[in-house]
Amino acid sequence: MINLENISFDHCIKCTVCTAYCPVARVTHLYPGPKQSGPDTERLRIKNPNLLDESLKYCNNCKRCEIACPSDVKIADIIQNAKWKYSPKKFRLRDMLLSHTDLTGRIATFAGPVFNFFTRLFPVKRLLDFFLNISSKKTLPEYARGTFHHWFNSCRSTQEDYDTRVVYFHGCYVNYNDHELGKDVLCVLNAMNIGVTLTNEKCCGVPLIANSFLSKARRNAAYNIKSLEKSIGGTNRKVVVSSSSCTFALKHEYPNLLEMDTSTISSHIEYITSYICKQFLQKNIPDMKPLNLTAAYHSPCHLERMGGVIYSVEVLKRIPGLELKLLHSECCGISGTYGFKKEFEQIAQDIGNDLFRQIKSLQPDIVITDCETCKWQIEMNTPYEVLHPVSVIARALSGNKFDLTV
Amino acid sequence: MNVDCIIIGGGISGLTCGIRCAENGLSCAIISAGMNALHFSSGSIDLLGFHPGKNIVFSPFDELNDFIHSHPRHPYSKYGRNVIEMALSYFGDQVNLKGLELFSNKQNNHFHVTSLGTLKPSFLSQKSVFNQHIMEAFQNNPGIAIINMEGFRDFYPEVVASNLKKNSLFNRCKIVTGSIQLPDSMTGLKNNCNLRSIDISRIFDMGSHIDEIADQIKKIAGNSKIAGIPAFLGIYNSGNILSRLCDLTGLFIYEIPTLPPSILGMRLDNALKSRFADLGGVYIAGDRVKKGYIKNNRVDYIITQNNPDTHLTGTFYVLATGSFFSGGMISESESIKEPVFDLIVEYTKNRKTWYSHDFFHPAGHPFFNFGVNTNDQLNPFDNSGKTIKNLYCSGAILSHYDPVTEGTGGGVAVSSGYYAADRILNHS
Numbered sequence: 001m002i003n004l005e006n007i008s009f010d011h012c013i014k015c016t017v018c019t020a021y022c023p024v025a026r027v028t029h030l031y032p033g034p035k036q037s038g039p040d041t042e043r044l045r046i047k048n049p050n051l052l053d054e055s056l057k058y059c060n061n062c063k064r065c066e067i068a069c070p071s072d073v074k075i076a077d078i079i080q081n082a083k084w085k086y087s088p089k090k091f092r093l094r095d096m097l098l099s100h101t102d103l104t105g106r107i108a109t110f111a112g113p114v115f116n117f118f119t120r121l122f123p124v125k126r127l128l129d130f131f132l133n134i135s136s137k138k139t140l141p142e143y144a145r146g147t148f149h150h151w152f153n154s155c156r157s158t159q160e161d162y163d164t165r166v167v168y169f170h171g172c173y174v175n176y177n178d179h180e181l182g183k184d185v186l187c188v189l190n191a192m193n194i195g196v197t198l199t200n201e202k203c204c205g206v207p208l209i210a211n212s213f214l215s216k217a218r219r220n221a222a223y224n225i226k227s228l229e230k231s232i233g234g235t236n237r238k239v240v241v242s243s244s245s246c247t248f249a250l251k252h253e254y255p256n257l258l259e260m261d262t263s264t265i266s267s268h269i270e271y272i273t274s275y276i277c278k279q280f281l282q283k284n285i286p287d288m289k290p291l292n293l294t295a296a297y298h299s300p301c302h303l304e305r306m307g308g309v310i311y312s313v314e315v316l317k318r319i320p321g322l323e324l325k326l327l328h329s330e331c332c333g334i335s336g337t338y339g340f341k342k343e344f345e346q347i348a349q350d351i352g353n354d355l356f357r358q359i360k361s362l363q364p365d366i367v368i369t370d371c372e373t374c375k376w377q378i379e380m381n382t383p384y385e386v387l388h389p390v391s392v393i394a395r396a397l398s399g400n401k402f403d404l405t406v
Numbered sequence: 407m408n409v410d411c412i413i414i415g416g417g418i419s420g421l422t423c424g425i426r427c428a429e430n431g432l433s434c435a436i437i438s439a440g441m442n443a444l445h446f447s448s449g450s451i452d453l454l455g456f457h458p459g460k461n462i463v464f465s466p467f468d469e470l471n472d473f474i475h476s477h478p479r480h481p482y483s484k485y486g487r488n489v490i491e492m493a494l495s496y497f498g499d500q501v502n503l504k505g506l507e508l509f510s511n512k513q514n515n516h517f518h519v520t521s522l523g524t525l526k527p528s529f530l531s532q533k534s535v536f537n538q539h540i541m542e543a544f545q546n547n548p549g550i551a552i553i554n555m556e557g558f559r560d561f562y563p564e565v566v567a568s569n570l571k572k573n574s575l576f577n578r579c580k581i582v583t584g585s586i587q588l589p590d591s592m593t594g595l596k597n598n599c600n601l602r603s604i605d606i607s608r609i610f611d612m613g614s615h616i617d618e619i620a621d622q623i624k625k626i627a628g629n630s631k632i633a634g635i636p637a638f639l640g641i642y643n644s645g646n647i648l649s650r651l652c653d654l655t656g657l658f659i660y661e662i663p664t665l666p667p668s669i670l671g672m673r674l675d676n677a678l679k680s681r682f683a684d685l686g687g688v689y690i691a692g693d694r695v696k697k698g699y700i701k702n703n704r705v706d707y708i709i710t711q712n713n714p715d716t717h718l719t720g721t722f723y724v725l726a727t728g729s730f731f732s733g734g735m736i737s738e739s740e741s742i743k744e745p746v747f748d749l750i751v752e753y754t755k756n757r758k759t760w761y762s763h764d765f766f767h768p769a770g771h772p773f774f775n776f777g778v779n780t781n782d783q784l785n786p787f788d789n790s791g792k793t794i795k796n797l798y799c800s801g802a803i804l805s806h807y808d809p810v811t812e813g814t815g816g817g818v819a820v821s822s823g824y825y826a827a828d829r830i831l832n833h834s
Contacts, residue, residue: 017441020604020667032600067692070440070732267715274716281407307693307712310407310435326683329691 009039009078011071018065018075023331024058027350031058034065038075038082045086052086058347059083060335061210062301077257084212094132098337099211101203105143105176112145135345141177141376148175148182152198155186162195166275167231167268169224169250171243172203173372184394185242185272191286191397192279199231199239204249207337209257221260224250228265239269242390244303244370245336247271252306271303273370273389274311280318288396290321295392296364298327298355298378300371301335312370312389319396325362330355334377348377356381368392408719409433409688411830412708414695414746415726415734417442418816419801421678422493422823423724423830425500428685430831435720436687437710439694442675443732443802448663449637449670450518451508451820453494453529455813459768462527463813467491467513479806481818484782485825490817493824498530504677505645507533516541519634519662521561523552523569527813532670534639534648534661540632543658548631549580551657553623555606556585557598560665561636584626589615603638603664604672610640610647620654627657637661637669644673694733698723698747700788704796705747722796722830725749725778725786726823729802735777744778747797749786752779752805770811777805783829784822798826 012035019025019033031037037056044051056079065075097104108115118124119140129136148170159165166189174182186196201224205217228239228250241247250269254260279285297316299309309329316324332352333339339348359367359382367378367386375386387395411427413420416438428434454466454473463469470490474483482490498508508530509516517525518536528536550570552563563583570576588598588609627633639661640647652659663670679689694711707717725746727734735751736743737760742753753776754760760773780786784798800822802809809815 015446015666016602016604017445017667019602020445020672021441025605026608029600029605068441070442070445072440072694072733274713277407278716305692307690307710310688310690313688314407 008074009042012039012073012075013071014040015070017068017070021064021068023062023064023333023351024060024347028058028347031055034059034075034079038065038078039073042078042082045082049086052082056083057087058344060331060333060338060344060348062331062335063305064301064331067305074256080209080257084214087212094134094341095211095337096213097132098134098340099207099213100216101172101176101207105147105172108143109146109176112143116142129342133342134340135342137345138340139380140340141372143177144179148179149198151179152182159186159190159195159197162190162193164193165195165197165237167199167228167237167239168196169199169201169204169228169239169241169246169269171201171241171246173243177372181242181388181391184388184391185240187394187397188276188286188390189240192276192284194279197231200227204243204246205253205258206245206249209249209253210336210338214258218258218260221254221258225254225260225262225265228268232265232268237268238275239265240272240275241269242272242388243372244271244300244306244308245373247308248302248306271306271308271311271370273315274308276390276393277311277314280315285318286393286397288318288320288393291319291392291396292321293365294323294325294362295366295368296325296327296359296362296384298332298359298367298369298374299329300369300374301331303370304329308370316368316389316392319392322392322396325364327355327358327362330358332374332377334373336373339373339377349381352377352381359384366392407435407716409435410720410834411435411722411724412437412718412720413724413726414698414708415442415724415728415732415801416679416689416691417726417728417732417801417819418444418674418678419819419823420724420726421682422497422500422820423726423800423827424682424687425678425685426496426824426827427830428682428687430827432830432834434682434687435690435718436682437690437693437695437718439733440692443728444671444675445668446666447668447671447816448518448520448526448528449532449668449674450526450528450535450663451494451497451530451816452527452813453490453515453817455515455527456811458811463515464527465514466529477806479779481804481807481822482814484780484784485821489825489828490821493821494530494817496824497820500681501674501677504681506673506677507645509533509535509537511541519566519570519660521566521636521662521664523566525573525575529817532661532673534644535637535663535670536660540658540660543632544575546631547578549582549627549629550576551623551627551630551633552581552583553626553633553635554583554585555598555601555636555638556587558601558603558606558636558638559599560603561662566634566662580630582626582628582630586619586622586626589618602667603636603669604667606638607641607644607669610638611643613643613647616647616650617654620651623651623657623659624655627655631658633657633659634662635659636664638664641669641672641676644669695727695746698797700747700794703788703792703794705794708746721834722798724823724826724830725797725799725803726801726826727803729777730773732802734803737773742776744803747786747794748789749778749794749799750789750791752776768811770808774808774810775806778803779805784826798829800826
């Protein structure tokens, strides 16, 4: 029996516009494009799962097909679901290590600098390439020592003094890799007279979804929803998120792809620049000093998909002395864990090449983007430092950071 | 979020309006749900193609006054011939600024070849589709070659040739057909059957192997003077590729519009969006305006699907959401609705009167004429009949015109978008 509720693919009118805007189909003819891998073959798969076409593994879940679709078909969701539902279940250690960020993060932050030292050694890269199919051309992200969550204990009491407080969902990247971004968020919000609390969180699920660990993603989602409900506690308190893809997961992937009920938290969740932008509009603007920098701004795919780019741009425009150049909207190629995989590494590079060329021709002082994996990809392929919009605001605040710890 | 002008709908009409507003210093945001209908269009702009009853119009501007007189509720009648003329020339100039040249046969229509080998009257076409040289060459009964790419399934040169031969203009021309082959190294594929016009365009954009391809075209063309080829000669680099092919073959090569995704439409779309961005306009793609709220005969704010908790406010609003296909209007079993503002839609009450039983009926289908009614300033009416003062409607959502039967689709989109901007600039 065909489940009649799941027929959104039937709204597809076969116009092929999604394929025209698919970054993967642009660079490789091995991928027939989102129309064929999504709505076209879904009608075959629901009749007989053996009709699965392997080529849908090339989808990098950037969601640009959904932005392009004039008929509101959730093309990327159909593909992710099909990958999980119909692909033969094979355990791959590599996919598990790349996607279970809490597990990898906890081990790596325990070892901290030692882990970073080893993953940068060429022989280690070759071994990872040979045994795990993690491309040796890519450098694994750096890990911090200890977690952000643990560090936050040292300044928890200072945050309680603020009348207005928001819940900060920091995500794995801030927790395990880059405490500085988390500190910048605190710094900027504090400068706007807003305090921060944390919640108990697990990985939002974006890498799990991309690597077909959907049951694990659902378990994490249930945990996060419950934990955020508790932190909101029936008030109108906002939850701000500094990673664009985490925001996308909490707001869109949970209800649409994972079919979770997010009605209690959804209207509270806000991407950080959207929250800051609204504060700016209410004249809550911190004192910023001119930066005298030229910056190229790259808009991440998932932020585009949820309509958040305008807020980041609006906030950046308010920073004095920042000459902002908007890069043509294109996928950088890395797509989370996709570009680290040996079999997709070349595709990821080919997708990003136009973007890298654009950046290099602009010769900016810095590149700004909202997404941590876009940041890694751009830093690996251009000589520029890549910053989150909030970190740029933090730099403009009185020159140097507040001392947050007491 | 607050801007001077919020445009709902990012098609040809919304973009024309946005460019004109932004050029005059207004801050503009366009919100677009999915890619626009240019991706399904021929990429030519028609102004007035047919008289009622399907007689072809040769000089639209000569006939416009009569047409306006006999169609008092037509969008053209709201602003008249002068605005239409200014709008089309403005549109051509804006696109030209981004390197895309449009051809107009002075004040007359020209006739470009379709992928079925019929001729279609149009007012503006890209120069790769029609230009002065081709127009002159066609007058001397030249040999014509219709050329395809081996394996490309969206184009059949034999069909084009046999239909062209039926046309008295070409029955003295020798028409040959044939297919060129891409060097294997360019695709890495065993066969090219999966390639669409967009894939082939990307291959051409790289600009390699052009000499080889030119040789193949020359062989097929033989003694022909003119060669028609599907519009897949590149998106960004097409002008350069085409002129190289013309030089190398000594032929007048022109492009024939293909099935979606339309490369010619995408070129126009790129040019318009890039012009809008140059002027500081913000284009929000992939978001749908869920609802607009009206207070004291003015739009107060709107909300979108992606950010339902955020009120977007503008001084002026433009509704350019298109017709049924793009969701500008929604047809239910017995009624038709405009989903954003719940504006009054003009339609006949009995569903059986919405369409003609003959698909190709010369009078067309009545539902094409359905749409939002506006006053002469393009302001629509809310469901209690009151004018909404800061809202303007433009493009395919307008009532009382039939883009297909009249051949007025592009003309109305461009001119009403231009005129909406005109009204806004007049008030600000």
